[in-house]
Amino acid sequence: MSSEMPTESPEVPTENTVPAEVPDVEGKVKSNDGQVERQEAGSGKAQCLEPMSKRQRKKLLKQKQWEEQKDLRRQKRKEKRQKRKLERQSKLDSNNEGNDRKRMRKEVVPSTLRLIVDCSFDDLMVLKDVKKLHKQIQRCYAENRKAFHPVQFYLTSHGGQLKNNMNENDKGWVNWKDIQIKTEHYSELIKKEDLVYLTSDSPDVLGELDEKKAYVIGGLVDHNHHKGITYKKAVELGIGHAQLPLGNFVKMNSRKVLAVNHVFEIILAYLEKRDWKEAFFSVLPQRKGAVPLGETNDASRHVLSEKEDGDNDLDSN
Numbered sequence: 001m002s003s004e005m006p007t008e009s010p011e012v013p014t015e016n017t018v019p020a021e022v023p024d025v026e027g028k029v030k031s032n033d034g035q036v037e038r039q040e041a042g043s044g045k046a047q048c049l050e051p052m053s054k055r056q057r058k059k060l061l062k063q064k065q066w067e068e069q070k071d072l073r074r075q076k077r078k079e080k081r082q083k084r085k086l087e088r089q090s091k092l093d094s095n096n097e098g099n100d101r102k103r104m105r106k107e108v109v110p111s112t113l114r115l116i117v118d119c120s121f122d123d124l125m126v127l128k129d130v131k132k133l134h135k136q137i138q139r140c141y142a143e144n145r146k147a148f149h150p151v152q153f154y155l156t157s158h159g160g161q162l163k164n165n166m167n168e169n170d171k172g173w174v175n176w177k178d179i180q181i182k183t184e185h186y187s188e189l190i191k192k193e194d195l196v197y198l199t200s201d202s203p204d205v206l207g208e209l210d211e212k213k214a215y216v217i218g219g220l221v222d223h224n225h226h227k228g229i230t231y232k233k234a235v236e237l238g239i240g241h242a243q244l245p246l247g248n249f250v251k252m253n254s255r256k257v258l259a260v261n262h263v264f265e266i267i268l269a270y271l272e273k274r275d276w277k278e279a280f281f282s283v284l285p286q287r288k289g290a291v292p293l294g295e296t297n298d299a300s301r302h303v304l305s306e307k308e309d310g311d312n313d314l315d316s317n
């Protein structure tokens with residue numbers, strides 16, 4: 001190797017490899033001319049001099065974005081507030097609707113029609129049937145309390161087995177409201193000319209209901225053992241009588257003798273709908289096989305016979 005060849009020595013720095021100022025480990029800066037200056041931490045000078053770290057750059061960017069999105073965030077907060085306000089408003093509106101509905105439900109217009117359950121057949125029934133009658137009466141009471149046009153409800157000739165059963169199983173009956181529970185016979189309480197006995201054996205068919213009249217339902221569960229008994233009583237007393245116009249609208253699987261509560265509910269439904277057909281179909285149970293006249297009853301094959309049907313206290317007649 002010739003001695004004239006350039007050699008690279010670590011002690012001899014080349015141009016460009018040595019920065020103008022090099023910080024030493026103590027934070028002092030050595031200038032090229034050999035002077036030593038103290039670098040103040042955080043000073044603008046240092047910021048300019050030090051290259052920004054990745055973390056600092058990220059932080060700065062985030063800060064910038066945060067500033068830029070200030071308006072957007074304000075806008076979003078405003079929208080959220082408006083949305084909540086709207087939600088509150090619509091909740092209030094729906095509550096008011098509920099109140100309206102409640103008010104509507106309370107806007108009951110009582111009918112002047114008197115509807116009597118004649119309990120004078122008490123000694124013709126065995127206890128099992130008295131219990132069924134009791135349930136039917138409870139149903140009449142409940143339905144009347146719920147009705148849009150409740151009737152003037154009477155229980156007459158109240159006593160005997162029925163009263164005992166009510167005392168035993170439903171002591172609350174003494175506090176029943178909007179009902180007249182009387183020991184007297186209906187003929188002692190109401191003018192003869194106002195009375196109409198509802199009975200399926202009457203040749204007369206009911207047309208319109210006359211709200212000045214008092215209609216009587218026989219308080220009897222007899223499985224037709226006492227056929228025609230209420231019709232005979234009405235004739236004996238010389239009062240009006242009528243059967244419901246079932247035959248005009250409904251084809252029945254069984255006889256047209258209905259349970260006390262069904263007759264009661266049909267009257268309530270008629271007072272509301274003013275339409276017999278609608279009243280019948282809103283009340284009569286399917287297993288009675290009631291179908292509108294002119295339509296076939298496919299369900300009739302599945303309909304229970306009257307005897308089987310009789311096990312249901314509210315359908316028993």
Ligand SMILES: C[S@@+](CC[C@H](N)C(=O)[O-])C[C@H]1O[C@@H](n2cnc3c(N)ncnc32)[C@H](O)[C@@H]1O
Nearest residue numbers: 198199200217218228229230243244257258317
């Ligand atoms: C189970 S029935 C009693 C049947 C009893 N054998 C009779 O002669 O009335 C209960 C009461 O509902 C009334 N009722 C039943 N079906 C009726 C109908 N188709 N038309 C009018 N009233 C009816 C009658 O007042 C009847 O007394």
